[in-house]
Amino acid sequence: MAELLAAARARLESDGSAALSLRAVARDLGMASSAVYRYVPSRDALLTLLIIEAYDAVGEVAETAAADADRDPAQTWLEVARAVRRWALDQPYSFELIYGTPVRGYRAPDDTVRPAVRLWGVIIGLLMAAADGGTLDPAGPDFDPTGRMAPEALATAGFTDPTTVSDEVARIAVRSGTLFTSLVGAISVELFGHLHRVADDHARFFDVTIATAAAGVGLRITLD
Amino acid sequence: MAELLAAARARLESDGSAALSLRAVARDLGMASSAVYRYVPSRDALLTLLIIEAYDAVGEVAETAAADADRDPAQTWLEVARAVRRWALDQPYSFELIYGTPVRGYRAPDDTVRPAVRLWGVIIGLLMAAADGGTLDPAGPDFDPTGRMAPEALATAGFTDPTTVSDEVARIAVRSGTLFTSLVGAISVELFGHLHRVADDHARFFDVTIATAAAGVGLRITLD
DNA sequence: CACATCAGAGAGCGGTGCTCTCGTTCGATT
DNA sequence: AATCGAACGAGAGCACCGCTCTCTGATGTG
Numbered sequence: 001m002a003e004l005l006a007a008a009r010a011r012l013e014s015d016g017s018a019a020l021s022l023r024a025v026a027r028d029l030g031m032a033s034s035a036v037y038r039y040v041p042s043r044d045a046l047l048t049l050l051i052i053e054a055y056d057a058v059g060e061v062a063e064t065a066a067a068d069a070d071r072d073p074a075q076t077w078l079e080v081a082r083a084v085r086r087w088a089l090d091q092p093y094s095f096e097l098i099y100g101t102p103v104r105g106y107r108a109p110d111d112t113v114r115p116a117v118r119l120w121g122v123i124i125g126l127l128m129a130a131a132d133g134g135t136l137d138p139a140g141p142d143f144d145p146t147g148r149m150a151p152e153a154l155a156t157a158g159f160t161d162p163t164t165v166s167d168e169v170a171r172i173a174v175r176s177g178t179l180f181t182s183l184v185g186a187i188s189v190e191l192f193g194h195l196h197r198v199a200d201d202h203a204r205f206f207d208v209t210i211a212t213a214a215a216g217v218g219l220r221i222t223l224d
Numbered sequence: 225m226a227e228l229l230a231a232a233r234a235r236l237e238s239d240g241s242a243a244l245s246l247r248a249v250a251r252d253l254g255m256a257s258s259a260v261y262r263y264v265p266s267r268d269a270l271l272t273l274l275i276i277e278a279y280d281a282v283g284e285v286a287e288t289a290a291a292d293a294d295r296d297p298a299q300t301w302l303e304v305a306r307a308v309r310r311w312a313l314d315q316p317y318s319f320e321l322i323y324g325t326p327v328r329g330y331r332a333p334d335d336t337v338r339p340a341v342r343l344w345g346v347i348i349g350l351l352m353a354a355a356d357g358g359t360l361d362p363a364g365p366d367f368d369p370t371g372r373m374a375p376e377a378l379a380t381a382g383f384t385d386p387t388t389v390s391d392e393v394a395r396i397a398v399r400s401g402t403l404f405t406s407l408v409g410a411i412s413v414e415l416f417g418h419l420h421r422v423a424d425d426h427a428r429f430f431d432v433t434i435a436t437a438a439a440g441v442g443l444r445i446t447l448d
Numbered sequence: 449c450a451c452a453t454c455a456g457a458g459a460g461c462g463g464t465g466c467t468c469t470c471g472t473t474c475g476a477t478t
Numbered sequence: 479a480a481t482c483g484a485a486c487g488a489g490a491g492c493a494c495c496g497c498t499c500t501c502t503g504a505t506g507t508g
Binding site: 255258 | 454455456457458459
């Protein structure tokens with residue numbers, strides 16, 4: 001089973017998710033394609049395993065970057081974003097697998113929710129830290145947060161008891177959406193080729209995009 | 225040829241790009257699969273045609289929304305973003321086709337550049353209008369725009385002669401990247417299921433995300 | 449009328465996911 | 479120790495895919 005996953009991971013990294021063929025994996029293992037079905041019920045199930053791996057990988061990358069960086073939450077967010085970008089450029093197919101077009105007819109099982117939420121946890125944690133430290137500027141547009149972010153998500157991320165999400169917490173958590181979107185958006189846009197003939201220095205474009213979006217939620221990032 | 229494109233479009237809208245099968249299109253037309261190759265050299269070429277159609281469609285949606293909306297550039301941007309989102313939710317597979325994971329081994333030919341740049345044109349136009357009207361706040365982070373945005377892109381969008389892009393224009397154009405990213409990012413995140421169990425009211429999440437990112441570049445959007 | 453061009457058909461190649469049946473092997477129970 | 483059953487793997491086969499090849503027939507033109 002471990003060998004199977006390793007072979008599938010190798011195939012994914014070299015050929016991409018769309019080309020991940022169960023038969024090819026079987027060939028790499030020196031087995032008949034039918035034998036693989038002893039371990040995995042379908043190709044999509046195999047993909048699910050890789051998806052969970054990818055979510056966990058990006059979650060760990062973000063958590064590590066957040067722990068390693070300096071104290072200022074805004075600069076820490078920049079470092080986290082950079083780390084995630086580096087990971088995505090390194091393993092583009094893993095990024096595509098989780099943040100790109102979902103596989104046709106594929107419905108993510110609940111097993112993927114917990115690892116997927118790790119990144120949200122890092123983001124919300126940074127916003128909380130900024131609020132506590134008094135470095136969180138007033139956000140651009142303010143609005144009523146009731147019912148906007150699911151309390152369940154906050155609870156899964158380990159912040160509060162789902163039944164008692166304070167208005168204060170919700171108001172901050174809402175801003176995490178913009179940070180998350182700017183991160184996924186900036187990487188997607190670069191990775192999927194939409195900066196072709198638009199921007200030259202992709203790393204700089206990324207930094208600026210992250211910093212600008214962060215300014216909107218009240219995090220002042222200074223770029224050198 | 226027109227029938228072929230129509231059938232392919234229908235297949236795309238019902239099954240998605242990954243499942244767009246030349247044989248299926250041929251069946252829909254009552255032809256042998258080999259006959260289709262009289263008109264189109266390969267499946268990828270057929271996809272390219274649909275990609276160009278999609279870029280043009282989203283470009284027109286954006287241009288129309290920009291023309292119809294009121295005078296305030298910030299509010300107009302919100303309307304443009306909403307219109308593009310509506311289009312994407314309406315034709316998810318077309319959105320995926322251009323802003324999702326690129327098709328394996330597919331390299332976009334230059335024919336796609338011009339339609340792809342229409343959306344950029346709308347964005348830059350709005351920023352210019354805001355700057356002219358004096359409603360463009362100082363952006364979050366400021367930075368040297370030299371060499372950041374390709375002059376060619378500005379020229380293609382119809383703003384300047386590529387050799388003479390003023391520093392003023394470049395400084396404004398740079399901000400368009402954040403708006404573009406927030407738009408594509410917000411739609412991707414929603415369409416690809418990353419708001420599942422995170423946000424309840426997707427339309428509101430979208431508005432807030434767009435407005436917050438816009439605040440970072442200096443556009444004040446007011447949400448009701 | 450002869451001829452060339454073109455649209456389409458059909459078979460076939462190697463590939464895919466997946467299912468079914470068949471044999472083997474190996475470990476636990478009696 | 480013998481036996482039984484579960485687990486594992488192989489192989490054939492189904493329907494589908496992109497794509498190529500050859501062949502047929504219609505069509506229009508010199």
